[in-house]
Amino acid sequence: MKITVFNGSPRSGGNIELLLNEAIKVIDTKIHDVEIFNLNNMHIKPCQDCGGCNITGICVIEDEMVAIYNSIRRADRIIIATPVFFSGVSAQTKIMIDRCQAFWCEKYILKRDIRNLYGRKGLFITVGGRKNDTGIKCSEETIKAFFRSISVPYHETLGFVSIEKKGDILEHPTAIKDTINAVERLLQ
């Protein structure tokens, strides 16, 4: 299977990176083709709402998003991970998602579903420093819209609260095991 992974955290060695490292260990790279995008290191311009993709389904901006479009188009499984920032996904994650308006247009205006493969699945991983899950719920709405637009019908959310400092996730009683189990389900 082709598995596309997005890391939307800017913090090197942070909680999201730690969880993604555990997630990737579960995937046998001799069998599966894994492509990881560290969004913080990429040059991706925000959507300009120019309307270009309304007509063609293709974004007019030629930047590093082109590699992501190709990867999403071919992916059988997608993992997207971001910390909660101001009750939503990180800016790095949101810029990438907004550029997927091109897929939205392809699907809903041009009526060409980007992939008709049943069984395309997704996993959303998030962490937030606050005790309540407001940020996780808000972020999940954005991710649901993302998965809908790129035609990923089956997806799961793994969200962890009270994860603030670097490494806090390692103290969580179940996070690592939950992540491993979720990736095993994703690969089924």
Ligand SMILES: Cc1cc2nc3c(=O)[nH]c(=O)nc-3n(C[C@H](O)[C@H](O)[C@H](O)COP(=O)(O)O)c2cc1C
């Ligand atoms: C700019 C910024 C905004 C944040 N906003 C929230 C928030 O609204 N809710 C929350 O639960 N945590 C918030 N946090 C805390 C982070 O989600 C938390 O520290 C997380 O563990 C960071 O993940 P990372 O180590 O992968 O970067 C915020 C952190 C930053 C830097």
